[in-house]
Amino acid sequence: MSKELTTVPNEPKISSDQAYDCIVLGFGGVGSQALRHAAQQGWKTLGIDQHGPAHDRGSSHGQSRNIRQSYTADPRYLPLLQRAYAMWDELNKRHRTSPDIKELLTQCGALQIGKPDSEIMQRILAAAEKYDVKIEQFSAEQVMQRLPIFKLTDEFVGVFEPTAGFLRVEICVAAAIKQAVKAGAELKSGLRVDRWESQDDGTILVTTDQESFTTKRLIVAAGAWSEKLLPGVDLKMQVLRKQQTWFQIDRVDQKLVNSFPCFAVEDASGDRFYGVPEIDSLGMKVCKRTGGQPLDSADHLNHDLDDAELEQVESFMGDFLNFGRSRLVHHTGCMYSQTADGDFVIDRHPENPNVTFAAGLSGHGFKFAPVLGKYLVDLLQGSDDAEFEFLKLR
Numbered sequence: 231m232s233k234e235l236t237t238v239p240n241e242p243k244i245s246s247d248q249a250y251d252c253i254v255l256g257f258g259g260v261g262s263q264a265l266r267h268a269a270q271q272g273w274k275t276l277g278i279d280q281h282g283p284a285h286d287r288g289s290s291h292g293q294s295r296n297i298r299q300s301y302t303a304d305p306r307y308l309p310l311l312q313r314a315y316a317m318w319d320e321l322n323k324r325h326r327t328s329p330d331i332k333e334l335l336t337q338c339g340a341l342q343i344g345k346p347d348s349e350i351m352q353r354i355l356a357a358a359e360k361y362d363v364k365i366e367q368f369s370a371e372q373v374m375q376r377l378p379i380f381k382l383t384d385e386f387v388g389v390f391e392p393t394a395g396f397l398r399v400e401i402c403v404a405a406a407i408k409q410a411v412k413a414g415a416e417l418k419s420g421l422r423v424d425r426w427e428s429q430d431d432g433t434i435l436v437t438t439d440q441e442s443f444t445t446k447r448l449i450v451a452a453g454a455w456s457e458k459l460l461p462g463v464d465l466k467m468q469v470l471r472k473q474q475t476w477f478q479i480d481r482v483d484q485k486l487v488n489s490f491p492c493f494a495v496e497d498a499s500g501d502r503f504y505g506v507p508e509i510d511s512l513g514m515k516v517c518k519r520t521g522g523q524p525l526d527s528a529d530h531l532n533h534d535l536d537d538a539e540l541e542q543v544e545s546f547m548g549d550f551l552n553f554g555r556s557r558l559v560h561h562t563g564c565m566y567s568q569t570a571d572g573d574f575v576i577d578r579h580p581e582n583p584n585v586t587f588a589a590g591l592s593g594h595g596f597k598f599a600p601v602l603g604k605y606l607v608d609l610l611q612g613s614d615d616a617e618f619e620f621l622k623l624r
């Protein structure tokens with residue numbers, strides 16, 4: 231009897247070279263880091279992504295991601311953030327093998343502006359005090375003396391954190407993937423995982439639109455697609471489309487080369503906006519942090535210009551920044567995977583301890599990516615860490 235006739239239709243064909251110690255589903259922000267740590271264990275590791283490395287269809291694109299320690303979310307993120315700084319530094323040393331290679335993390339400082347009695351300012355100051363984060367506090371007038379591009383009324387104050395800054399997001403993802411491949415990881419781009427299931431022999435079958443694989447361990451780092459790929463996990467996650475916009479502004483002091491910092495502002499109505507200095511001539515990035523358009527599916531992300539969001543950003547710029555003319559030069563859509571409380575969820579799968587996942591990064595998770603990626607691997611090795619307890623499935 232020929233081999234073909236004994237094959238059951240639709241039964242996945244798996245040869246031993248498609249059997250892995252660990253598969254990482256999604257090699258975006260978190261998955262790229264998990265891939266690296268998994269491969270560094272000496273595991274036969276495969277990364278699968280429906281798009282290519284460092285693509286613009288998920289949540290890890292748009293030139294920069296801010297990083298700072300005077301944090302507005304739960305202060306329990308702080309110890310993780312301090313580890314993240316060290317891990318980005320370690321990755322940077324491996325990545326930046328010559329001075330003409332751009333650094334992953336630029337510590338240009340960050341200025342946060344708000345009303346002194348606002349919840350956000352109170353949280354920033356409390357976090358800075360508790361974790362001994364170096365900050366400087368300024369009145370509106372002092373901010374404008376130091377950085378004349380700002381136009382503030384007396385009701386606002388500024389908190390400057392000199393060691394804050396930004397990460398070059400796509401370059402960070404590419405750098406982590408490069409280290410993963412160096413450590414032996416295989417990559418499959420352009421394969422969409424349809425499902426995974428636990429098998430009787432303890433392995434996991436991962437089925438894609440093209441081929442299937444088996445693995446002893448699975449890490450799901452699927453970003454805005456997580457709900458579909460985590461059956462049995464109730465994430466209550468909302469996918470929000472967010473717009474990133476860059477502007478050419480007719481003054482030079484907003485450039486990184488002129489020591490302009492990142493900034494974040496909460497206006498009088500509670501809306502929040504942020505900015506990144508002009509890096510690499512693309513223009514100054516100014517975006518709205520709050521709000522966003524709910525998407526039915528992460529597959530529906532588009533890069534069309536949302537005029538309403540642009541108008542809000544331009545109105546913010548008119549109210550808070552001094553400049554003659556500005557011109558929108560670039561824009562892109564991106565996605566927040568928003569949980570109800572804004573906290574990430576990172577844990578073992580409730581039905582299979584050999585599956586770990588990180589999801590719901592809620593618009594503030596990129597800076598933690600190396601820490602989350604490592605923890606996903608540690609959990610698979612049976613090693614837990616109390617500092618992640620508040621991010622476990624609830």
Ligand SMILES: Cc1cc2nc3c(=O)[nH]c(=O)nc-3n(C[C@H](O)[C@H](O)[C@H](O)COP(=O)(O)OP(=O)(O)OC[C@H]3O[C@@H](n4cnc5c(N)ncnc54)[C@H](O)[C@@H]3O)c2cc1C
Nearest residue numbers: 256258259260280288289290296423453455591595596597
């Ligand atoms: C506009 C914006 C601004 C932000 N600003 C900041 C900031 O300043 N600081 C900060 O720390 N964070 C920030 N964030 C949040 C941060 O960027 C994200 O939380 C983080 O990048 C998400 O990483 P991820 O790995 O979860 O998702 P992604 O990077 O999107 O990775 C998920 C991957 O899974 C793949 N995938 C999904 N489903 C499948 C499937 N079925 N088969 C194969 N592959 C699949 C996807 O293709 C994708 O590559 C921001 C986010 C946005 C959108």
